[in-house]
Amino acid sequence: MIAIAVLTIAVAGLITSTVVLFLSIAGAVKFRRVARRDRETFSRLGKALPPVSVLKPVHGAEMRLKENLESFFRQDYPEFEILFAADEADDPALPVVRELCARFPHIPTRILVTGKPPWPNAQNYCFHHLTAIAAHDFLVTSDSDVEVGADYLREVTAPLLDPKVGAVTCLFRGKSAGGFWAEFDAIGQSVEFTAGVLIDNLLEETKFGLGPTIVVRKDSIGKIGGFAAVREYLSNDFAVGNFIYKAGYRVVLSGYVVDHVCSAQSFWPMWERQLRWAMGTRYSRPAGHLGSVLTFSVPFGIFGLAGAWMLGHPELGVSLLAVSLLNRMLECWLIGWGAAGDRMARRWVLLYPLRDLYGFVVWCASYLKKRSLWRDTNYRLLKGGKLVAVRADGSVLDPESARSANPEAGRF
Numbered sequence: 001m002i003a004i005a006v007l008t009i010a011v012a013g014l015i016t017s018t019v020v021l022f023l024s025i026a027g028a029v030k031f032r033r034v035a036r037r038d039r040e041t042f043s044r045l046g047k048a049l050p051p052v053s054v055l056k057p058v059h060g061a062e063m064r065l066k067e068n069l070e071s072f073f074r075q076d077y078p079e080f081e082i083l084f085a086a087d088e089a090d091d092p093a094l095p096v097v098r099e100l101c102a103r104f105p106h107i108p109t110r111i112l113v114t115g116k117p118p119w120p121n122a123q124n125y126c127f128h129h130l131t132a133i134a135a136h137d138f139l140v141t142s143d144s145d146v147e148v149g150a151d152y153l154r155e156v157t158a159p160l161l162d163p164k165v166g167a168v169t170c171l172f173r174g175k176s177a178g179g180f181w182a183e184f185d186a187i188g189q190s191v192e193f194t195a196g197v198l199i200d201n202l203l204e205e206t207k208f209g210l211g212p213t214i215v216v217r218k219d220s221i222g223k224i225g226g227f228a229a230v231r232e233y234l235s236n237d238f239a240v241g242n243f244i245y246k247a248g249y250r251v252v253l254s255g256y257v258v259d260h261v262c263s264a265q266s267f268w269p270m271w272e273r274q275l276r277w278a279m280g281t282r283y284s285r286p287a288g289h290l291g292s293v294l295t296f297s298v299p300f301g302i303f304g305l306a307g308a309w310m311l312g313h314p315e316l317g318v319s320l321l322a323v324s325l326l327n328r329m330l331e332c333w334l335i336g337w338g339a340a341g342d343r344m345a346r347r348w349v350l351l352y353p354l355r356d357l358y359g360f361v362v363w364c365a366s367y368l369k370k371r372s373l374w375r376d377t378n379y380r381l382l383k384g385g386k387l388v389a390v391r392a393d394g395s396v397l398d399p400e401s402a403r404s405a406n407p408e409a410g411r412f
Helices: 002-042 065-073 094-103 122-133 152-161 180-203 218-223 236-246 267-284 286-295 298-310 314-337 352-365 399-405
Strands: 052-057 080-086 109-113 138-141 165-176 214-217 250-262 371-374 377-381 387-391
Touching: 002 152, 002 180, 002 250, 002 286, 002 298, 002 314, 052 065, 052 122, 052 152, 065 094, 080 094, 080 122, 094 109, 109 122, 138 152, 152 165, 152 214, 152 250, 165 180, 165 218, 165 236, 180 250, 180 267, 180 286, 180 314, 180 352, 214 218, 214 236, 218 236, 236 250, 236 267, 267 286, 267 352, 286 352, 298 314, 298 352, 314 352
Parallel strands: 052 080, 052 138, 080 109, 165 250
Antiparallel strands: 138 214, 165 214, 371 377, 377 387
């Protein structure tokens, strides 16, 4: 009976993962088609594009920080400013920022030191203060580990000229800064994560934001209470887009794909970050996260091999495992390379099934923990994706203390 149950689960999982593969391919086709259409439409706007404020929190001397930030200074865009924020005046990232500001004196810049954030989500505290000093109504929020091309601002800003659009977000592909684990991290972003976003975009309207890029207007972010509205959430990017969608605006998935740089690292830092992302999804989208187990393929292939072997049909088991491996190799090629444009995906095709198995392990682990480490702070997740922060010095920031710490938060 156990063998039959295992085999049944395996076959069901392989069927669902195959359906997911075809849905992701259909999503990729739609994404490319819409991207071409939008690019043709927006290319005619030219000088009509509005002035933009780019908001950049920085924290520490990340790998490729200089190259990442410099790509934003090299934008082919009529008028924009870049605003930086750090928690402390001696943050190691600030000398890099000042060097770039000096090299590009024609681009308006400003550096803001916010102090130790009283909110559980430190990044949103930076975005809140940067919004208050932004000279322009169009705001581009982006992480410091993102690298873009010169046409980035043109493509991600144009959809917001439609007053019905309240936010624009972007797919991202992983870009390794060197080493096996950085590549292992990056290829998962280019394939597994991208496939999920493409399926969401195929089946329904985009209702969330993705951290590497979220573009808003001051009126749309103001309608939800500013960045203060998501100060309590671990997945603040998801929450920003979701709240803006619920406020009655459209959220647009841009056809532009940004590079999300994965630092050279050992296994454990990579594990902690991916587990934090999975935990954030588990708490912000519990039903979707639970159902995502059906998107994996290789674990079900292994179950199929075990179940069929116990029943005395090893050939069937090997066939089921082979189907699962082929499924993931096709996904790596068609989504990682075909949709995300990640050149690394072409040489990871044969190895990608290992990344699929690892993703399943991360999914399982996300149900075993309630705490996550980010920077020097431990976070305990609450229902709905909110969090309580415990800093290294022992100070505690929970949603209630966050509210009382800054009653004026959210006013521009």
